[in-house]
Structure formats: structure tokens, C-alpha cells
Amino acid sequence: xxxxxxxxxxxxxxxxxxxxxxxxxxxxxxxxxxxxxxxxxxxxxxxxxxxxxxxxxxxxxxxxxxxxxxxxxxxxxxxxxxxxxxxxxxxxxxxxxxxxxxxxxxxxxxxxxxxxxxxxxxxxxxxxxxxxxxxxxxxxxxxxxxxxxxxxxxxxxxxxxxxxxxxxxxxxxxxxxxxxxxxxxxxxxxxxxxxxxxxxxxxxxxxxxxxxxxxxxxxxxxxxxxxxxxxxxxxxxxxxxxxxxxxxxxxxxxxxxxxx
Amino acid sequence: xxxxxxxxxxxxxxxxxxxxxxxxxxxxxxxxxxxxxxxxxxxxxxxxxxxxxxxxxxxxxxxxxxxxxxxxxxxxxxxxxxxxxxxxxxxxxxxxxxxxxxxxxxxxxxxxxxxxxxxxxxxxxxxxxxxxxxxxxxxxxxxxxxxxxxxxxxxxxxxxxxxxxxxxxxxxxxxxxxxxxxxxxxxxxxxxxxxxxxxxxxxxxxxxxxxxx
Numbered sequence: 001x002x003x004x005x006x007x008x009x010x011x012x013x014x015x016x017x018x019x020x021x022x023x024x025x026x027x028x029x030x031x032x033x034x035x036x037x038x039x040x041x042x043x044x045x046x047x048x049x050x051x052x053x054x055x056x057x058x059x060x061x062x063x064x065x066x067x068x069x070x071x072x073x074x075x076x077x078x079x080x081x082x083x084x085x086x087x088x089x090x091x092x093x094x095x096x097x098x099x100x101x102x103x104x105x106x107x108x109x110x111x112x113x114x115x116x117x118x119x120x121x122x123x124x125x126x127x128x129x130x131x132x133x134x135x136x137x138x139x140x141x142x143x144x145x146x147x148x149x150x151x152x153x154x155x156x157x158x159x160x161x162x163x164x165x166x167x168x169x170x171x172x173x174x175x176x177x178x179x180x181x182x183x184x185x186x187x188x189x190x191x192x193x194x195x196x197x198x199x200x201x202x203x204x205x206x207x208x209x210x211x212x213x214x215x216x217x218x219x220x221x222x223x224x225x226x227x228x229x230x231x232x233x234x235x236x237x238x239x240x241x242x243x244x245x246x247x248x249x250x251x252x253x254x255x256x257x258x259x260x
Numbered sequence: 261x262x263x264x265x266x267x268x269x270x271x272x273x274x275x276x277x278x279x280x281x282x283x284x285x286x287x288x289x290x291x292x293x294x295x296x297x298x299x300x301x302x303x304x305x306x307x308x309x310x311x312x313x314x315x316x317x318x319x320x321x322x323x324x325x326x327x328x329x330x331x332x333x334x335x336x337x338x339x340x341x342x343x344x345x346x347x348x349x350x351x352x353x354x355x356x357x358x359x360x361x362x363x364x365x366x367x368x369x370x371x372x373x374x375x376x377x378x379x380x381x382x383x384x385x386x387x388x389x390x391x392x393x394x395x396x397x398x399x400x401x402x403x404x405x406x407x408x409x410x411x412x413x414x415x416x417x418x419x420x421x422x423x424x425x426x427x428x429x430x431x432x433x434x435x436x437x438x439x440x441x442x443x444x445x446x447x448x449x450x451x452x453x454x455x456x457x458x459x460x461x462x463x464x465x466x467x468x469x470x471x472x473x
Contacts, residue, residue, distance in 0.1 A: 015379055020284060021284065047443070049444065052448065052451060053449045055411060056412045057412070086412070086451075088419075089416065089419040092412075092419070096378045096379055099379070241380065244383060245376070246378075248383060248384070
């Protein structure tokens with residue numbers, strides 16, 4: 001898609017990094033152009049008119065000018081600032097995870113409207129605070145789907161037989177469930193409970209509204225998180241850094257915070 | 261950079277390489293600086309070299325507030341006139357200079373040397389947080405002022421510190437957020453404006469003494 005020299009787009013700011021004296025380079029997800037980078041000049045000065053609008057996780061209307069290397073942000077206005085996400089450390093850490101995963105999974109300049117929609121919906125769900133765990137797991141399953149890494153949950157990834165409701169394993173390397181016979185051949189395959197399999201299938205098949213009512217007990221929630229995260233790490237071939245912070249907050253909330 | 265160019269002498273090429281490592285210095289600036297040094301009087305060049313060596317040898321972190329210092333404890337921490345019951349927590353040593361310039365704060369400081377940035381993999385263990393908690397053990401600290409930057413990472417750090425410090429029965433405050441002096445209302449983002457409204461203050465009648473608080 002040929003873009004004019006000066007163009008406008010809506011965007012969610014996924015991440016930012018410092019650049020030069022007072023500039024930042026932002027990673028943006030747009031509905032029409034996919035993931036792009038934009039340079040914001042002078043936003044690290046207190047007098048910047050744009051800095052408040054260009055915080056990560058903000059949804060903004062941007063005006064961009066095509067540059068030689070990266071496009072330059074000429075103007076911006078906040079559309080949605082998710083301020084309730086920012087005021088709660090747990091929700092914030094979860095939404096940063098969502099942003100990081102989106103950034104890592106999507107290639108640059110490939111239009112992907114479903115992923116933009118998914119990101120916005122997930123941020124709104126996290127902000128509303130309904131079903132944090134389910135919202136995150138649904139997000140992971142859908143994002144994997146949209147980027148071509150849909151996990152196989154119906155038949156064994158080893159022998160292609162239908163998975164029977166007995167004992168089954170999840171293999172991040174092979175990208176799906178395996179039957180007990182194939183599990184030993186699949187490196188890193190770990191046991192998946194029947195309830196775990198059911199929830200994963202439902203997340204994959206049904207729209208979010210059908211899943212929102214799901215209530216997971218702590219062991220099941222942990223199991224699903226582990227399986228999906230190990231698969232995500234396998235696909236990305238790298239760790240999702242913000243996941244470590246979520247784990248840390250959870251660990252510390254279980255103890256009295258006397259020591260770091 | 262072309263290291264093996266015959267037009268440039270080896271020691272000079274090395275100097276160019278060293279300048280090139282500095283932030284904000286590109287290949288051309290590095291060359292210009294190196295050639296400038298070459299023409300400099302020997303005494304001045306010596307002074308520059310000595311200053312660099314001295315900084316590396318004599319500057320350490322204050323064992324109390326983690327600020328960069330020549331003497332340990334630093335001059336702020338050892339100043340008997342300062343209020344020892346308040347600690348102002350900042351991200352970087354340069355933030356202390358900014359606050360000191362105002363001459364409005366007479367308490368102590370603590371430098372974190374960074375902010376929590378989950379997406380970059382920078383967690384609490386990479387900051388001087390343990391050292392901060394250590395300070396509550398000995399001294400009688402009544403208030404902690406969180407002066408991290410009002411951006412995403414700064415806020416995350418402030419919220420995390422609040423979780424750690426509040427249960428200890430110490431008052432935790434955060435620098436006010438609102439409109440910058442010389443700013444423009446119509447360009448303000450809604451978070452800033454909301455904060456500014458929340459933190460609005462009653463106008464006082466002209467005070468002949470000029471004392472505002």
C-alpha cells in the first residue's frame with residue numbers, strides 16, 4: 001500500500017526506546033499498516049506537547065511524515081489512555097506482557113487488522129478487570145492463530161490419531177497435543193490434564209464472550225499458563241521478558257514483602 | 261569505520277575509535293574531535309586525560325544513597341543540617357541535581373539507577389531497591405517521596421516501591437503531576453489534565469511575606 005508523504009492513522013503504542021538526546025522511537029500497531037516504527041522528536045523534554053500522548057499502551061490518532069529511515073510523528077492526540085490499567089501494578093504488568101507479545105509475534109508493515117482488534121479488546125478486558133487469566137490465555141491462543149501458529153488440539157501431532165480422553169501431553173516443539181504413545185518421541189512434552197485440554201479447545205473454538213464465564217481454579221490456571229507460555233517461547237525462540245515480572249509480583253504477593 | 265586506511269596514523273585511528281563509542285558521536289564527529297585534540301596544547305590534552313582517569317579512579321557510589329560521590333558517605337548524606345527523616349527516591353544521579361537546583365528540598369536522597377522496565381527485562385533486582393529497604397532498618401525514616409519520572413516505567417517503579425514500603429508503616433508520597441510551567445492547556449493529554457484537576461489548590465490572597473506554604 002503506497003502511503004502519502006504525510007498520513008494519519010490510529011495506533012496503539014506497543015513500546016518505546018530512547019533515541020539520541022531527547023527523541024524516542026516508538027513501536028506502533030496500526031489497523032491498516034500493521035506494526036510500524038515512528039520517531040517522536042523531543043518528547044523527553046518536559047516542554048514537549050506530545051510526550052503525554054505518546055506513552056506506551058495509549059491509543060492515539062497520529063499524524064506521520066514519511067522519513068528516510070523511520071517515519072516521524074508530526075502530531076498526535078490521545079483517543080484512549082487506559083488510565084485504570086496504569087494505576088494497578090498487576091494489570092499494568094499483564095498489559096505490558098500483551099504489548100510485548102504483540103510486538104514480538106507480528107512482522108513489520110504487514111497489515112493485520114484482527115490482531116489490532118484483539119490487542120484493543122484485550123487491553124479493555126484487562127482494564128475492566130473481568131477474568132484477567134482467561135483474557136490473557138484467550139489473547140495468546142488467538143494471537144498464535146492469527147500469526148499462523150495455531151496449536152493442534154484435536155489430533156495427535158505425532159501419529160495424527162484423534163486424541164482420546166485419557167492421558168495426553170502438550171508438546172511445545174511439535175505445536176500441539178500428543179497421545180501417550182507419541183509423547184516420549186516429542187522433546188519437552190508435558191502432561192496436560194483433561195480439564196486443561198477442554199479449556200484450551202474451548203478458548204480456540206469459541207468467541208471471547210463464551211469464554212468469559214469460565215472460572216479456573218489455581219492449579220488449572222497455572223497449568224494453562226505454563227503450557228501456552230512454553231509454546232509461545234518455542235515459537236518466538238526467545239523469552240517474553242515481561243512474563244518474569246508477572247511471576248515476580250505473584251510470588252511476592254504470597255509473602256509479606258519484607259525482603260526483595 | 262575504515263581502520264586500516266593508510267591516510268590515518270594508527271594512534272589517531274585508535275582515538276577516533278574510542279570517541280566513536282561515546283553516545284551521540286558519529287564517525288565524522290569522532291574524527292573531528294580526534295583531530296582537534298591533536299592540535300591542542302599538550303598541557304590541555306594532559307589535563308583532559310587526567311580528568312578522565314580521575315573520574316574513573318575516585319568516583320564511587322555512596323554506600324547510603326547510591327549517588328555518585330568522591331567521599332563515602334556523600335556530602336548530602338553527611339550534611340548535619342539536612343532532614344534525616346525524609347528520603348527522596350530518584351531514578352538517576354542527574355535527577356538529584358535537578359531537585360537541588362530548586363532549593364526547596366532539604367531531606368536525603370536515594371538513587372535507584374534505573375527503572376523497572378518489564379519489556380526490557382529490567383526487574384527490581386537490577387535496581388538499588390534492596391539498599392533502600394536496608395536504610396529503613398537503622399534510621400528513623402518517616403516519609404519516602406517517590407520522584408521517579410511520570411512515565412510508564414517510572415509509575416510502575418513507584419507502584420512497586422509503594423507495595424514494599426507502605427506495609428512498613430512509612431508514609432509514601434509521590435511528586436504531584438500536572439501542567440508544566442510554560443505549558444499549553446489545549447495540548448495537554450487527558451491523564452495530565454485529570455491529575456491537574458485532582459490536585460488543584462485554592463488560590464491564596466497575595467501574601468506580603470511572599471511565603472507560599
